[in-house]
Amino acid sequence: MPENTPAPAPASANASAAPAPASAPVSVLGLGMMGTALATAFLNAGHPVTVWNRSPARTGPLVAQGALPAATPADAVAASPLVVLCLLTNDNVDELLTALGDSVAGKTLVNLTNGTPEQARTLSARAEKLGARYVDGGIMAVPQMIAGPDAYVFYSGDEEAYATHRPALAALGGTKWTGTDPGLAALYDLGLLTGMYGMLIGVVQALALARTEKVNAEEYSELLVPWITAMLGIVPDLARAVDSGQHLTDVSSLAVNQSAFPNFLATYKAQGVSPELFEPFQVLLDRSIAEGHAADGLSRLAGMLTR
């Protein structure tokens, strides 16, 4: 498991890497909603911060708070050993790396742009060829949460570079190291977001169903929230079953779920709610029975979804 912060450097981090001083300079490239929040957090933590954005107007509020504007991305990179990238997509980061070329040599690039594990691995290899050290990150926060107690970032890639710059990165919130494969931070990030989207898809369907009988959505949410919260209690049991491969359950078998699920789909259709979000689940439940897993619990489905 990755470590939590605030805490000392992870036991797994390279002990030979001397941490950079708390006042080490940081450059932030990309000043959208998230990049601006990141740069503000570095400023508030006392770091000299150099900023660059494709549309220069966005540097204004940060410069007013003490940031130094860079005229070009190369100027921003030259200003600090730690260069934080937060653009819209990794294709944008790739383009920027092409423009920067070997001006990134000797720098640590921490890329906090949302992307795939494969993109992170490709960018890491590119950065390494250009002489830079690459750390990928997945931000588990919205901009307003940055530097607050609930914000944290997953990191992966060059472990020594991470250990060196972790004191500065801690200005953004908690730091969770996931491993030297640069793709791991994105994997952890997308996995947690998958759990979130799964929950929100269910909420949207439930609110649509309630709406068909003019049930007030806000009042209904007062039932939904404690119900979902109580159900989250089974997550550790599911996870233990996935780890152990012991899927037999005395809670709710796949057979019971499979025989009840047509009631959900029939009700959606009868009430005029599209079943499109939930039909795939019936297909999976049907397959679980066809493959002989009737007595197992829902944990069995994780293995069935894996190639």
Ligand code: NAP
């Ligand atoms: P945003 O407000 O839309 O800002 C996008 C940034 O990317 C802007 O600085 C934009 O520059 C820059 N950009 C876009 N295309 C570019 C290009 N071709 N070359 C150079 N710069 C380019 O988005 P955001 O909310 O800051 O999100 C930034 C990243 O953080 C995304 O990957 C997002 O998924 C991730 N993230 C966001 C949140 C969130 O809640 N906002 C949470 C977690 C992760 P211009 O100003 O010139 O357009």
